[in-house]
Amino acid sequence: RQAEMYLSAAVAAGPGNTLARRLLAETRLALNKAEAARQALEPLTSGASTDTVSLSMAAAASLRLGEVDVAVELLERGVVADPASVDLKMRLAIAYFKNGQLDEVRRVVDSMPDISGESNEFQRDLLLVFTQMADGNREEALEEARLLQEKWPDRADAHSVAGSVELATDDFQAARASFNRGLEVAPGDTRLLHYLAALDVAEDDFQSAHDRYLTILELKPDDALAMVSLAKLSVRAEDQDAALGWLEKARDADANSVTARAMLAYLKLRLGDFESAEEVAKEAVALDDDNAQLHNMLGLAQYFGENYGDAKYSLARAANLNPDEPIYAFNLARAQIADGDTPSALITLE
Numbered sequence: 001r002q003a004e005m006y007l008s009a010a011v012a013a014g015p016g017n018t019l020a021r022r023l024l025a026e027t028r029l030a031l032n033k034a035e036a037a038r039q040a041l042e043p044l045t046s047g048a049s050t051d052t053v054s055l056s057m058a059a060a061a062s063l064r065l066g067e068v069d070v071a072v073e074l075l076e077r078g079v080v081a082d083p084a085s086v087d088l089k090m091r092l093a094i095a096y097f098k099n100g101q102l103d104e105v106r107r108v109v110d111s112m113p114d115i116s117g118e119s120n121e122f123q124r125d126l127l128l129v130f131t132q133m134a135d136g137n138r139e140e141a142l143e144e145a146r147l148l149q150e151k152w153p154d155r156a157d158a159h160s161v162a163g164s165v166e167l168a169t170d171d172f173q174a175a176r177a178s179f180n181r182g183l184e185v186a187p188g189d190t191r192l193l194h195y196l197a198a199l200d201v202a203e204d205d206f207q208s209a210h211d212r213y214l215t216i217l218e219l220k221p222d223d224a225l226a227m228v229s230l231a232k233l234s235v236r237a238e239d240q241d242a243a244l245g246w247l248e249k250a251r252d253a254d255a256n257s258v259t260a261r262a263m264l265a266y267l268k269l270r271l272g273d274f275e276s277a278e279e280v281a282k283e284a285v286a287l288d289d290d291n292a293q294l295h296n297m298l299g300l301a302q303y304f305g306e307n308y309g310d311a312k313y314s315l316a317r318a319a320n321l322n323p324d325e326p327i328y329a330f331n332l333a334r335a336q337i338a339d340g341d342t343p344s345a346l347i348t349l350e
Contacts (some may be wrong), residue, residue: 011040018044025057034064045074050081068099086112090120093136094126097134105131122152129161137168138169151176155184163195172199190216190223206233224254231263243267251280258287258294260293266296273329274305285314292321296328299335308339321350 006162007024010017021040028037038061044054047157075092080203082088095109109124109131125148132141137216152158166175176199182192200209205321210233216226234243244267248338250260261284268277281298288294299314315332322328329348337347 004031005081006206014339015043018054022057025061026055028065029057031165032064034061037061049077051174052078052082052085052088054320056088059091059095062176063095068095071095072099072101086120090123093230094123097127097130100134102131102134111137122155122158125151126157126161129165132195133165133168138165142169146160149181153181154185155194156182156189157190159185160192163192167195167199172202175199188219190220190226191288193219194225196228201229203232206236208256209233222253224250224257224260227253228257231260232281236266240267240271251283256287258291261287262294262297265301269297269301269304272304274301277301278305278307290321292318292328295321296331299331303331303335303338306338309333311335312339 004027006019006210007027010020011024014020021044025037025040028034028040038058039059041054041058044051045058049055055074059074059078062068062074072095073251075088075095078088079085079092085324089112091109093105096102096104096108100225105127109127112124123219125144128143129141129148132138132144142165145162146156149162159178163175163178163182166172166178176196179192179195179199180188183196186192193212197209197212197216200206200212210230213226213230213233216223220226227246231243231246231250234240234246244264247260247264247267250257251264254260261280264282265277265284268274268280278301281294281301284294285291285298295318299311299318300310302311302314312332312335315328317337318328319325319332331343333348336342336348
Protein backbone atom coordinates (compact mmCIF):
# COMPACT_ATOMS: atom_id res chain seq x y z
CA ARG A 1 0.00 0.00 0.00
CA GLN A 2 2.87 2.35 0.69
CA ALA A 3 4.41 1.42 -2.66
CA GLU A 4 1.13 2.25 -4.40
CA MET A 5 0.99 5.63 -2.69
CA TYR A 6 4.54 6.61 -3.71
CA LEU A 7 4.27 5.21 -7.23
CA SER A 8 0.93 6.98 -7.79
CA ALA A 9 2.67 10.22 -6.85
CA ALA A 10 5.55 9.42 -9.22
CA VAL A 11 3.16 8.78 -12.12
CA ALA A 12 1.23 11.96 -11.36
CA ALA A 13 4.48 13.95 -11.36
CA GLY A 14 5.80 12.26 -14.51
CA PRO A 15 3.01 10.77 -16.64
CA GLY A 16 5.55 9.63 -19.23
CA ASN A 17 7.58 7.60 -16.74
CA THR A 18 7.20 4.08 -18.16
CA LEU A 19 9.00 2.33 -15.33
CA ALA A 20 6.85 4.04 -12.69
CA ARG A 21 3.67 3.04 -14.53
CA ARG A 22 4.74 -0.58 -14.80
CA LEU A 23 5.71 -0.72 -11.13
CA LEU A 24 2.43 0.91 -10.16
CA ALA A 25 0.48 -1.64 -12.22
CA GLU A 26 2.47 -4.51 -10.72
CA THR A 27 1.78 -3.20 -7.22
CA ARG A 28 -1.93 -2.88 -7.91
CA LEU A 29 -2.05 -6.43 -9.26
CA ALA A 30 -0.44 -7.57 -6.00
CA LEU A 31 -3.23 -5.71 -4.18
CA ASN A 32 -5.87 -7.38 -6.42
CA LYS A 33 -6.77 -4.04 -7.99
CA ALA A 34 -6.92 -5.35 -11.55
CA GLU A 35 -8.97 -2.50 -13.04
CA ALA A 36 -6.72 0.15 -11.48
CA ALA A 37 -3.65 -1.74 -12.74
CA ARG A 38 -5.01 -1.74 -16.27
CA GLN A 39 -5.76 1.98 -16.06
CA ALA A 40 -2.16 2.68 -15.04
CA LEU A 41 -0.96 0.78 -18.12
CA GLU A 42 -3.42 2.28 -20.60
CA PRO A 43 -1.05 4.97 -22.00
CA LEU A 44 1.51 2.19 -22.61
CA THR A 45 -0.92 -0.23 -24.32
CA SER A 46 -3.21 2.05 -26.34
CA GLY A 47 -3.15 2.40 -30.10
CA ALA A 48 -0.51 0.37 -31.91
CA SER A 49 1.70 -0.07 -28.87
CA THR A 50 4.47 -2.66 -29.14
CA ASP A 51 5.38 -2.52 -25.45
CA THR A 52 5.18 -6.25 -24.85
CA VAL A 53 5.84 -6.02 -21.09
CA SER A 54 2.93 -3.64 -20.58
CA LEU A 55 0.67 -5.59 -22.95
CA SER A 56 1.36 -8.78 -21.00
CA MET A 57 0.64 -7.10 -17.65
CA ALA A 58 -2.56 -5.53 -18.99
CA ALA A 59 -3.63 -8.96 -20.25
CA ALA A 60 -3.04 -10.44 -16.79
CA ALA A 61 -5.27 -7.72 -15.31
CA SER A 62 -7.97 -8.43 -17.91
CA LEU A 63 -7.91 -12.15 -17.11
CA ARG A 64 -8.46 -11.37 -13.43
CA LEU A 65 -11.44 -9.23 -14.42
CA GLY A 66 -12.85 -12.11 -16.46
CA GLU A 67 -12.40 -10.20 -19.71
CA VAL A 68 -10.72 -13.01 -21.62
CA ASP A 69 -11.41 -11.53 -25.06
CA VAL A 70 -9.55 -8.35 -24.09
CA ALA A 71 -6.61 -10.40 -22.74
CA VAL A 72 -6.44 -12.41 -25.98
CA GLU A 73 -6.38 -9.22 -28.08
CA LEU A 74 -3.60 -7.69 -25.98
CA LEU A 75 -1.49 -10.86 -26.10
CA GLU A 76 -2.03 -11.29 -29.84
CA ARG A 77 -0.62 -7.80 -30.31
CA GLY A 78 2.30 -8.72 -28.08
CA VAL A 79 3.09 -11.86 -30.11
CA VAL A 80 2.96 -9.86 -33.35
CA ALA A 81 5.41 -7.36 -31.82
CA ASP A 82 7.75 -10.11 -30.55
CA PRO A 83 7.07 -13.40 -32.38
CA ALA A 84 10.13 -15.03 -30.82
CA SER A 85 8.85 -14.62 -27.26
CA VAL A 86 7.99 -18.04 -25.84
CA ASP A 87 6.61 -16.44 -22.67
CA LEU A 88 4.11 -14.33 -24.63
CA LYS A 89 3.07 -17.29 -26.75
CA MET A 90 2.52 -19.39 -23.63
CA ARG A 91 0.40 -16.66 -22.04
CA LEU A 92 -1.58 -16.38 -25.28
CA ALA A 93 -2.16 -20.16 -25.37
CA ILE A 94 -3.44 -20.07 -21.80
CA ALA A 95 -5.74 -17.15 -22.66
CA TYR A 96 -7.05 -19.04 -25.70
CA PHE A 97 -7.72 -22.03 -23.45
CA LYS A 98 -9.68 -19.90 -20.99
CA ASN A 99 -11.64 -18.51 -23.94
CA GLY A 100 -12.48 -22.00 -25.22
CA GLN A 101 -10.44 -21.57 -28.43
CA LEU A 102 -8.89 -25.03 -28.34
CA ASP A 103 -7.76 -25.09 -31.99
CA GLU A 104 -5.87 -21.86 -31.36
CA VAL A 105 -4.26 -23.41 -28.28
CA ARG A 106 -2.96 -26.27 -30.41
CA ARG A 107 -1.74 -23.91 -33.12
CA VAL A 108 0.27 -21.85 -30.64
CA VAL A 109 1.66 -24.89 -28.81
CA ASP A 110 2.66 -26.50 -32.14
CA SER A 111 4.49 -23.29 -33.08
CA MET A 112 6.96 -23.70 -30.21
CA PRO A 113 8.11 -27.33 -30.09
CA ASP A 114 11.52 -26.43 -28.67
CA ILE A 115 11.03 -24.57 -25.42
CA SER A 116 13.80 -23.47 -23.11
CA GLY A 117 13.00 -22.87 -19.48
CA GLU A 118 11.34 -25.31 -17.13
CA SER A 119 8.32 -23.12 -16.37
CA ASN A 120 7.26 -22.68 -19.99
CA GLU A 121 7.93 -26.31 -20.87
CA PHE A 122 5.84 -27.50 -17.94
CA GLN A 123 2.99 -25.12 -18.83
CA ARG A 124 3.02 -26.41 -22.39
CA ASP A 125 2.78 -30.00 -21.14
CA LEU A 126 -0.08 -28.98 -18.84
CA LEU A 127 -1.95 -27.36 -21.72
CA LEU A 128 -1.76 -30.61 -23.69
CA VAL A 129 -3.52 -32.39 -20.83
CA PHE A 130 -6.14 -29.67 -20.28
CA THR A 131 -6.92 -29.35 -23.98
CA GLN A 132 -7.56 -33.09 -24.27
CA MET A 133 -9.85 -32.94 -21.22
CA ALA A 134 -11.72 -29.92 -22.56
CA ASP A 135 -12.28 -31.80 -25.83
CA GLY A 136 -13.70 -34.75 -23.92
CA ASN A 137 -10.79 -37.02 -24.87
CA ARG A 138 -10.42 -38.55 -21.41
CA GLU A 139 -8.25 -41.51 -22.35
CA GLU A 140 -5.85 -39.30 -24.29
CA ALA A 141 -5.83 -36.81 -21.40
CA LEU A 142 -5.05 -39.62 -18.98
CA GLU A 143 -2.15 -40.77 -21.14
CA GLU A 144 -0.77 -37.21 -21.37
CA ALA A 145 -1.24 -36.72 -17.60
CA ARG A 146 0.75 -39.84 -16.77
CA LEU A 147 3.50 -38.80 -19.17
CA LEU A 148 3.52 -35.44 -17.40
CA GLN A 149 3.82 -37.20 -14.05
CA GLU A 150 6.77 -39.30 -15.18
CA LYS A 151 8.50 -36.39 -16.91
CA TRP A 152 8.18 -34.10 -13.87
CA PRO A 153 8.40 -36.43 -10.84
CA ASP A 154 9.69 -33.65 -8.58
CA ARG A 155 6.75 -31.31 -9.23
CA ALA A 156 3.77 -31.73 -6.92
CA ASP A 157 1.46 -30.06 -9.45
CA ALA A 158 2.27 -32.78 -12.02
CA HIS A 159 0.97 -35.41 -9.60
CA SER A 160 -1.98 -33.17 -8.75
CA VAL A 161 -2.99 -32.89 -12.41
CA ALA A 162 -2.56 -36.62 -12.99
CA GLY A 163 -4.71 -37.36 -9.95
CA SER A 164 -7.38 -34.93 -11.13
CA VAL A 165 -7.61 -36.62 -14.51
CA GLU A 166 -7.73 -40.04 -12.83
CA LEU A 167 -10.59 -38.74 -10.68
CA ALA A 168 -12.41 -37.62 -13.81
CA THR A 169 -12.04 -41.14 -15.22
CA ASP A 170 -13.36 -42.64 -11.93
CA ASP A 171 -10.09 -44.34 -11.02
CA PHE A 172 -10.13 -43.38 -7.34
CA GLN A 173 -7.35 -45.74 -6.33
CA ALA A 174 -4.93 -44.34 -8.93
CA ALA A 175 -5.95 -40.79 -8.05
CA ARG A 176 -5.20 -41.37 -4.37
CA ALA A 177 -1.78 -42.79 -5.28
CA SER A 178 -1.01 -39.74 -7.44
CA PHE A 179 -2.04 -37.28 -4.74
CA ASN A 180 0.07 -39.13 -2.18
CA ARG A 181 3.05 -38.99 -4.54
CA GLY A 182 2.51 -35.26 -4.74
CA LEU A 183 2.49 -35.02 -0.95
CA GLU A 184 5.82 -36.83 -0.82
CA VAL A 185 7.25 -34.03 -2.96
CA ALA A 186 5.43 -31.20 -1.14
CA PRO A 187 4.14 -32.32 2.29
CA GLY A 188 2.52 -28.95 2.96
CA ASP A 189 0.54 -28.72 -0.29
CA THR A 190 -2.99 -27.98 0.93
CA ARG A 191 -4.50 -28.46 -2.53
CA LEU A 192 -3.42 -32.11 -2.49
CA LEU A 193 -4.81 -32.51 1.02
CA HIS A 194 -8.14 -31.12 -0.21
CA TYR A 195 -8.20 -33.70 -3.01
CA LEU A 196 -7.45 -36.54 -0.59
CA ALA A 197 -10.08 -35.33 1.87
CA ALA A 198 -12.65 -35.23 -0.94
CA LEU A 199 -11.72 -38.82 -1.80
CA ASP A 200 -12.15 -39.76 1.87
CA VAL A 201 -15.67 -38.30 1.82
CA ALA A 202 -16.50 -40.09 -1.45
CA GLU A 203 -15.44 -43.34 0.19
CA ASP A 204 -17.39 -42.60 3.43
CA ASP A 205 -14.24 -42.24 5.53
CA PHE A 206 -15.47 -39.13 7.29
CA GLN A 207 -13.03 -39.25 10.21
CA SER A 208 -10.02 -39.24 7.86
CA ALA A 209 -11.55 -36.35 5.92
CA HIS A 210 -12.15 -34.45 9.16
CA ASP A 211 -8.53 -34.96 10.25
CA ARG A 212 -7.20 -33.85 6.86
CA TYR A 213 -9.24 -30.63 6.94
CA LEU A 214 -7.87 -29.86 10.40
CA THR A 215 -4.35 -30.44 9.06
CA ILE A 216 -5.10 -28.00 6.23
CA LEU A 217 -6.13 -25.37 8.77
CA GLU A 218 -2.92 -25.92 10.72
CA LEU A 219 -0.99 -25.20 7.53
CA LYS A 220 -3.31 -22.47 6.24
CA PRO A 221 -5.47 -21.03 9.05
CA ASP A 222 -7.57 -18.86 6.71
CA ASP A 223 -8.60 -21.68 4.33
CA ALA A 224 -12.34 -21.02 4.09
CA LEU A 225 -12.93 -24.06 1.86
CA ALA A 226 -11.62 -26.36 4.61
CA MET A 227 -13.93 -24.64 7.11
CA VAL A 228 -16.96 -25.09 4.82
CA SER A 229 -16.01 -28.74 4.32
CA LEU A 230 -15.81 -29.24 8.10
CA ALA A 231 -19.24 -27.62 8.38
CA LYS A 232 -20.62 -30.13 5.87
CA LEU A 233 -19.16 -32.98 7.89
CA SER A 234 -20.72 -31.49 11.03
CA VAL A 235 -24.14 -31.33 9.35
CA ARG A 236 -23.73 -34.97 8.33
CA ALA A 237 -23.00 -35.77 11.99
CA GLU A 238 -26.07 -33.71 13.01
CA ASP A 239 -23.91 -31.28 14.99
CA GLN A 240 -25.59 -27.99 14.04
CA ASP A 241 -23.62 -25.89 16.52
CA ALA A 242 -20.29 -27.05 15.12
CA ALA A 243 -21.54 -26.45 11.58
CA LEU A 244 -22.61 -22.90 12.43
CA GLY A 245 -19.26 -22.26 14.11
CA TRP A 246 -17.24 -23.39 11.11
CA LEU A 247 -19.40 -21.39 8.70
CA GLU A 248 -19.06 -18.22 10.76
CA LYS A 249 -15.28 -18.72 10.69
CA ALA A 250 -15.36 -19.26 6.92
CA ARG A 251 -17.46 -16.12 6.51
CA ASP A 252 -14.87 -14.12 8.45
CA ALA A 253 -11.93 -15.75 6.67
CA ASP A 254 -13.14 -15.11 3.12
CA ALA A 255 -15.13 -12.00 2.32
CA ASN A 256 -15.97 -13.47 -1.11
CA SER A 257 -17.10 -16.97 -0.13
CA VAL A 258 -20.61 -17.35 -1.54
CA THR A 259 -20.73 -21.00 -0.48
CA ALA A 260 -20.07 -20.23 3.19
CA ARG A 261 -22.78 -17.57 3.23
CA ALA A 262 -25.33 -19.64 1.32
CA MET A 263 -24.90 -22.61 3.63
CA LEU A 264 -24.92 -20.43 6.75
CA ALA A 265 -28.10 -18.68 5.65
CA TYR A 266 -29.74 -22.04 4.93
CA LEU A 267 -28.88 -23.41 8.38
CA LYS A 268 -30.09 -20.25 10.12
CA LEU A 269 -33.30 -20.46 8.11
CA ARG A 270 -33.83 -24.06 9.23
CA LEU A 271 -33.18 -23.06 12.84
CA GLY A 272 -35.76 -20.26 12.65
CA ASP A 273 -33.24 -17.42 13.02
CA PHE A 274 -34.85 -15.48 10.18
CA GLU A 275 -33.24 -12.10 10.87
CA SER A 276 -29.71 -13.55 10.78
CA ALA A 277 -30.60 -15.70 7.77
CA GLU A 278 -31.73 -12.57 5.90
CA GLU A 279 -28.53 -10.72 6.79
CA VAL A 280 -26.25 -13.51 5.58
CA ALA A 281 -28.37 -14.21 2.48
CA LYS A 282 -28.07 -10.55 1.52
CA GLU A 283 -24.28 -10.88 1.67
CA ALA A 284 -24.44 -13.93 -0.60
CA VAL A 285 -26.73 -12.18 -3.08
CA ALA A 286 -24.42 -9.16 -3.17
CA LEU A 287 -21.60 -11.50 -4.22
CA ASP A 288 -23.66 -13.43 -6.82
CA ASP A 289 -26.65 -11.37 -7.91
CA ASP A 290 -27.58 -13.66 -10.81
CA ASN A 291 -28.08 -16.73 -8.63
CA ALA A 292 -31.80 -17.61 -8.45
CA GLN A 293 -31.31 -20.03 -5.57
CA LEU A 294 -29.75 -17.30 -3.41
CA HIS A 295 -32.59 -14.87 -4.13
CA ASN A 296 -35.07 -17.61 -3.24
CA MET A 297 -33.31 -18.23 0.07
CA LEU A 298 -33.26 -14.50 0.83
CA GLY A 299 -36.95 -14.28 -0.04
CA LEU A 300 -37.81 -17.17 2.26
CA ALA A 301 -35.89 -15.58 5.14
CA GLN A 302 -37.85 -12.36 4.57
CA TYR A 303 -41.14 -14.25 4.19
CA PHE A 304 -40.77 -16.20 7.43
CA GLY A 305 -39.55 -13.02 9.10
CA GLU A 306 -42.87 -11.46 7.99
CA ASN A 307 -41.09 -8.92 5.77
CA TYR A 308 -43.50 -9.63 2.93
CA GLY A 309 -42.78 -6.61 0.73
CA ASP A 310 -39.07 -7.40 0.45
CA ALA A 311 -39.86 -11.11 0.18
CA LYS A 312 -42.01 -10.47 -2.90
CA TYR A 313 -39.16 -8.58 -4.57
CA SER A 314 -36.54 -11.26 -3.79
CA LEU A 315 -38.77 -14.15 -4.85
CA ALA A 316 -39.83 -12.39 -8.04
CA ARG A 317 -36.13 -11.95 -8.85
CA ALA A 318 -35.58 -15.69 -8.30
CA ALA A 319 -38.56 -16.57 -10.51
CA ASN A 320 -37.39 -14.20 -13.27
CA LEU A 321 -33.84 -15.58 -13.17
CA ASN A 322 -35.08 -19.15 -13.47
CA PRO A 323 -38.65 -19.25 -14.82
CA ASP A 324 -38.42 -23.04 -15.36
CA GLU A 325 -38.23 -23.71 -11.61
CA PRO A 326 -41.82 -23.78 -10.29
CA ILE A 327 -40.87 -23.65 -6.59
CA TYR A 328 -39.63 -20.07 -6.99
CA ALA A 329 -42.97 -18.96 -8.45
CA PHE A 330 -44.83 -20.92 -5.78
CA ASN A 331 -42.86 -19.17 -3.02
CA LEU A 332 -43.54 -15.83 -4.67
CA ALA A 333 -47.28 -16.58 -4.62
CA ARG A 334 -47.07 -17.39 -0.89
CA ALA A 335 -45.46 -14.01 -0.25
CA GLN A 336 -48.07 -12.24 -2.39
CA ILE A 337 -50.91 -13.91 -0.46
CA ALA A 338 -49.29 -13.04 2.86
CA ASP A 339 -49.01 -9.43 1.71
CA GLY A 340 -52.70 -9.32 0.77
CA ASP A 341 -52.04 -9.28 -2.98
CA THR A 342 -54.33 -12.16 -3.92
CA PRO A 343 -54.89 -11.15 -7.60
CA SER A 344 -51.15 -11.21 -8.26
CA ALA A 345 -50.84 -14.52 -6.43
CA LEU A 346 -53.53 -16.07 -8.67
CA ILE A 347 -51.66 -14.90 -11.78
CA THR A 348 -48.39 -16.30 -10.43
CA LEU A 349 -49.97 -19.65 -9.56
CA GLU A 350 -51.70 -19.94 -12.91
